[in-house]
Amino acid sequence: MSYMTSFRQFAVAAGFAAATFAFAGTAAAQETLTIFDLESLTGPGQTTGVAQANAVQLAVEHINAAGGLKVGDKTYTVELDTHDDRSQATAGVTAIQKMLSYGKPVLMVGSLSSAVTGAYLPIVREREDFISIVMGAALFFTSEDKAIYHPRVAVAQYTESTVTFIKGQEGIKRVGIMTDNKHGGFVQQTPRLKELFGEAGMEVIGEEEFSFGATQFGPQLTAILRGNPDAINIRGYGSDVARAIKQARDLGYTGLIVSSSGIVAKDVVEAQADAAMENARDLFVPLAGDLIEGDRNADKAKAFADAYKEKFGEESGATSLSAYGGFYILARAIEKAGTVDDIPAIRKVLDDITVAEVPEIIEPMIPQEGGRAFREHQSYFALVVREWRDGRFVPVGFVD
Amino acid sequence: MQDIVNGLAQGAIYSMAGVGLVLIFSVVRVPNFAHGEPLMVAAMLPLTLMTFYGVPLPLALLIGIAAATAMGVFFSAAVFARLSRYPEVALLIVSLALVVLISSAAVMLWGDSPRQTPGGPDIILDFLGARIPIMWLVILVTALASTIALDFFISHTSPGRIMRAMALNPFAAQLMGIPIKRYHALAFAIGSGLAGLAGALFSLAFAVQSTMGAALALKAFIVIIFAGMGSIWGAFAGGLLLGLVESFGASYISSGYRDTFGFVFLLAVLLIRPAGLFARRTNA
Numbered sequence: 235m236s237y238m239t240s241f242r243q244f245a246v247a248a249g250f251a252a253a254t255f256a257f258a259g260t261a262a263a264q265e266t267l268t269i270f271d272l273e274s275l276t277g278p279g280q281t282t283g284v285a286q287a288n289a290v291q292l293a294v295e296h297i298n299a300a301g302g303l304k305v306g307d308k309t310y311t312v313e314l315d316t317h318d319d320r321s322q323a324t325a326g327v328t329a330i331q332k333m334l335s336y337g338k339p340v341l342m343v344g345s346l347s348s349a350v351t352g353a354y355l356p357i358v359r360e361r362e363d364f365i366s367i368v369m370g371a372a373l374f375f376t377s378e379d380k381a382i383y384h385p386r387v388a389v390a391q392y393t394e395s396t397v398t399f400i401k402g403q404e405g406i407k408r409v410g411i412m413t414d415n416k417h418g419g420f421v422q423q424t425p426r427l428k429e430l431f432g433e434a435g436m437e438v439i440g441e442e443e444f445s446f447g448a449t450q451f452g453p454q455l456t457a458i459l460r461g462n463p464d465a466i467n468i469r470g471y472g473s474d475v476a477r478a479i480k481q482a483r484d485l486g487y488t489g490l491i492v493s494s495s496g497i498v499a500k501d502v503v504e505a506q507a508d509a510a511m512e513n514a515r516d517l518f519v520p521l522a523g524d525l526i527e528g529d530r531n532a533d534k535a536k537a538f539a540d541a542y543k544e545k546f547g548e549e550s551g552a553t554s555l556s557a558y559g560g561f562y563i564l565a566r567a568i569e570k571a572g573t574v575d576d577i578p579a580i581r582k583v584l585d586d587i588t589v590a591e592v593p594e595i596i597e598p599m600i601p602q603e604g605g606r607a608f609r610e611h612q613s614y615f616a617l618v619v620r621e622w623r624d625g626r627f628v629p630v631g632f633v634d
Numbered sequence: 635m636q637d638i639v640n641g642l643a644q645g646a647i648y649s650m651a652g653v654g655l656v657l658i659f660s661v662v663r664v665p666n667f668a669h670g671e672p673l674m675v676a677a678m679l680p681l682t683l684m685t686f687y688g689v690p691l692p693l694a695l696l697i698g699i700a701a702a703t704a705m706g707v708f709f710s711a712a713v714f715a716r717l718s719r720y721p722e723v724a725l726l727i728v729s730l731a732l733v734v735l736i737s738s739a740a741v742m743l744w745g746d747s748p749r750q751t752p753g754g755p756d757i758i759l760d761f762l763g764a765r766i767p768i769m770w771l772v773i774l775v776t777a778l779a780s781t782i783a784l785d786f787f788i789s790h791t792s793p794g795r796i797m798r799a800m801a802l803n804p805f806a807a808q809l810m811g812i813p814i815k816r817y818h819a820l821a822f823a824i825g826s827g828l829a830g831l832a833g834a835l836f837s838l839a840f841a842v843q844s845t846m847g848a849a850l851a852l853k854a855f856i857v858i859i860f861a862g863m864g865s866i867w868g869a870f871a872g873g874l875l876l877g878l879v880e881s882f883g884a885s886y887i888s889s890g891y892r893d894t895f896g897f898v899f900l901l902a903v904l905l906i907r908p909a910g911l912f913a914r915r916t917n918a
Contacts, residue, residue: 276741278746278747321746415890447843449840449843450644450840452636452643453880453881453883453885453892454885456636456881456885457889459636477748477750484758484765485636485765486758486760486765504747504748504750505841506750506752506754509756
């Protein structure tokens with residue numbers, strides 16, 4: 235499908251919906267389905283969090299413009315009830331408790347950070363009246379986390395891909411690791427990462443940590459540089475990674491730096507790290523620009539990127555595509571289940587839903603057994619390797 | 635060597651904040667936990683002025699420092715002068731309220747993501763195997779120069795001597811006809827201006843954010859407590875020492891506990907030398 239066809243479909247759907255609403259004065263009013271959205275709209279995660287929330291909003295607008303959700307013989311207009319977790323676990327838990335306090339089944343999307351998701355997970359994981367489509371958070375989920383579905387890359391994928399990538403580079407024998415100690419997923423994976431480096435014949439010469447939103451990395455980097463590393467693996471969010479890379483270069487380190495952060499141009503600009511990005515690579519779920527430039531699902535990605543930019547006036551963020559696709563997965567599951575409040579029925583559909591049933595998924599999701607979108611509530615993706623060139627990130631390869 | 639450089643760069647910021655706080659605390663006797671907010675404003679404002687309004691860097695920095703100074707005068711004249719009859723605990727709570735109010739407003743205005751002011755010099759020096767960004771050197775020299783200037787002001791000028799008198803015995807100073815409120819405002823202006831200077835320079839060397847004020851004010855309090863209340867040079871040396879303690883602790887013990895090393899050091903100092911490390915030296 236060409237980009238123009240794809241974009242035309244967007245336009246036609248929106249136009250058709252508008253015309254339908256304009257001339258449907260006598261038609262019965264649609265019911266409203268409220269879906270909760272937990273986002274990091276402020277705090278250190280806000281750069282990614284706002285872009286994630288925007289993508290959810292865009293999906294809702296597209297669904298409503300196309301006539302809403304058709305559930306059984308009813309049609310619902312989707313409405314979001316958005317809560318800001320302020321990038322803090324405690325605020326996230328408070329928001330979840332508020333959602334539960336209404337005494338109704340909860341359909342929720344969002345959740346950017348592992349810290350927030352990990353904090354509310356024990357409250358909801360066994361509940362029969364709760365579904366959370368986690369669109370950020372690199373934690374690894376299983377079918378034991380009954381309420382959680384994760385159409386987003388898990389950190390375990392980053393761990394394996396990072397070691398595979400570094401192993402493929404010439405002359406790398408000594409590696410330093412820096413980890414965001416508030417990123418539950420990365421912290422959880424640290425022993426596995428070290429084990430894999432060891433199996434690949436590389437020595438971990440230093441293991442340091444920093445806090446989400448940190449502004450100074452001097453002591454950690456100095457400690458790592460004492461071990462004379464050939465490569466440094468920085469694991470955290472893009473804005474932190476950009477600052478750490480700049481400070482590593484300021485301290486004279488010129489070697490390879492590998493991250494899995496979804497770092498975007500804004501992070502580099504705000505950290506004044508433009509000149510520091512040489513020989514830095516980021517392995518991540520592809521962003522819209524990566525798919526367009528790397529020619530994978532390029533038409534859909536372009537249509538999304540244009541629609542996003544037109545509405546919000548800026549580029550989408552690290553988790554925007556997961557948010558957009560994830561919302562459509564939930565929407566399709568609700569429609570297929572034929573209910574908005576029978577949570578077990580919706581979960582059953584989610585367990586079996588296939589990638590092909592949700593053509594709105596733009597990221598290169600790897601179909602699991604039977605073409606399913608989830609294997610034990612977790613999706614898998616091809617990752618892109620990106621590097622900074624001439625003021626922007628460009629894809630230089632994919633790791634399937 | 636690199637650990638020393640890292641520690642001195644960070645410590646110089648603590649020094650400037652601590653020296654300003656010593657002046658305010660000694661003269662006005664207010665435990666001003668909002669001291670980090672002028673620092674934050676002076677760090678964030680130039681960033682906004684440059685990024686959104688194209689204001690040249692030197693002018694943007696000056697505006698930031700001026701705004702921090704004005705904030706100090708506002709704290710003194712509009713807040714603490716009106717509450718002077720209340721005990722120190724009440725003033726402490728008021729200063730904490732100011733922290734919450736100002737940082738909340740700043741988050742609404744600027745968001746919370748850390749960012750660095752563009753346009754700072756990119757030169758990096760190599761010295762005995764350590765890498766020293768020129769801005770770190772500028773910060774250290776400025777901290778030293780501003781401490782010398784403040785010491786000269788306190789020791790050799792008439793307003794400075796009046797402030798010393800107020801610090802020694804505020805009641806007697808008032809009986810001598812000293813316009814207390816005016817000198818309180820002056821102390822706040824100088825102290826907040828120094829914090830502003832620290833913030834403006836800090837933003838050129840490191841990323842800054844709208845919630846940074848409270849943490850830096852806390853560090854400044856650690857500095858003046860373990861250096862000894864009332865000691866300007868003690869606060870300067872204490873700031874550097876705190877930076878070094880954090881740098882070596884994070885680099886050699888655990889980076890995860892970086893912020894706790896200062897408190898551990900504070901406890902150790904208070905147990906061994908309760909009056910503070912430099913309490914008997916130069917007093918404001």
